[in-house]
Amino acid sequence: MTGTPVAVSVKAVDKVFRTRKGGEVHALSDVSLDVAPGEFVSLIGPSGCGKSTLMRLIADLDGVSGGEIEVFGKSPEQARKDQDYGIAFQQAGLLPWRTVRANIELPLEIHGVDARGRKERSDELLALIGLEDFADHHPDQLSGGMKQRVAIARAMAERPRLLLMDEPFGALDEMTREHMQNELVALCEETGAAVVFVTHSIPEAVFLSDRVVVMSPRPGRITGIVDLSFAARDEDLREDAAFYEGVTAVRTMLHGAEAGAGPRGVENR
Numbered sequence: 001m002t003g004t005p006v007a008v009s010v011k012a013v014d015k016v017f018r019t020r021k022g023g024e025v026h027a028l029s030d031v032s033l034d035v036a037p038g039e040f041v042s043l044i045g046p047s048g049c050g051k052s053t054l055m056r057l058i059a060d061l062d063g064v065s066g067g068e069i070e071v072f073g074k075s076p077e078q079a080r081k082d083q084d085y086g087i088a089f090q091q092a093g094l095l096p097w098r099t100v101r102a103n104i105e106l107p108l109e110i111h112g113v114d115a116r117g118r119k120e121r122s123d124e125l126l127a128l129i130g131l132e133d134f135a136d137h138h139p140d141q142l143s144g145g146m147k148q149r150v151a152i153a154r155a156m157a158e159r160p161r162l163l164l165m166d167e168p169f170g171a172l173d174e175m176t177r178e179h180m181q182n183e184l185v186a187l188c189e190e191t192g193a194a195v196v197f198v199t200h201s202i203p204e205a206v207f208l209s210d211r212v213v214v215m216s217p218r219p220g221r222i223t224g225i226v227d228l229s230f231a232a233r234d235e236d237l238r239e240d241a242a243f244y245e246g247v248t249a250v251r252t253m254l255h256g257a258e259a260g261a262g263p264r265g266v267e268n269r
């Protein structure tokens with residue numbers, strides 16, 4: 001093999017769930033997608049189109065029914081064992097009895113990093129997310145946005161080359177959400193991590209992504225990909241004509257995917 005393997009390679013993936021009553025749910029059909037190292041790719045599509053399912057397959061939380069997934073050229077299971085990626089899902093999932101610092105250090109602790117190494121890394125991350133003064137607080141003393149920042153810091157603790165994020169900002173108010181988007185952009189620029197990001201928000205996808213992958217209703221397929229290349233992802237971009245063009249391009253593709261019906265579960269905010 002030559003060069004760096006792609007971060008994520010999804011080839012002709014099918015996923016069929018068997019229901020308890022003996023039926024079948026065809027969640028994904030013939031999905032193929034490559035994510036390059038350092039690339040930010042968002043998945044968007046109507047509710048139930050299989051975005052979270054695809055994410056769970058990449059993260060080795062479930063197995064494919066057909067096709068193949070590789071993460072940095074390895075099976076998802078091997079990549080999980082090698083800690084090649086960090087995960088941040090919608091519910092921050094922090095441990096309430098642990099302080100902010102102890103939550104961030106958890107993956108390091110599990111993988112045997114000594115106390116000094118853990119403290120060095122959690123100091124860096126606390127500075128990065130601007131929560132140095134909250135290191136000894138517990139999650140119930142934090143706002144939703146702060147909790148999400150801690151969850152993202154925890155996902156980055158082991159400096160993964162890949163972040164898997166399933167609606168990480170879905171529960172946040174608009175102001176906090178935009179702030180978190182700015183922070184995520186800065187974090188990615190700093191670390192060069194590739195990101196696969198699930199969202200219901202078209203502007204969020206456009207603001208963050210190098211490519212937005214549009215999926216169809218069940219069985220989920222990729223109906224199109226919108227390429228975005230902005231000079232800078234900063235506050236000015238949100239008011240830029242090129243940004244609105246990106247939003248329109250994604251929305252048009254989504255409406256096509258819905259065969260004329262308004263897409264359910266996709267927000268224009």
Ligand SMILES: Nc1ncnc2c1ncn2[C@@H]1O[C@H](COP(=O)(O)OP(=O)(O)OP(=O)(O)O)[C@@H](O)[C@H]1O
Pocket residue numbers: 017018019025026027045046047048049050051052053054218265
């Ligand atoms: N464990 C499971 N057993 C049976 N069906 C499932 C299972 N997990 C997901 N599904 C079904 O697979 C389809 C895809 O679900 P998935 O959660 O991936 O969609 P989604 O695009 O992430 O939806 P949303 O945008 O609403 O979060 C849905 O019809 C769902 O009901």
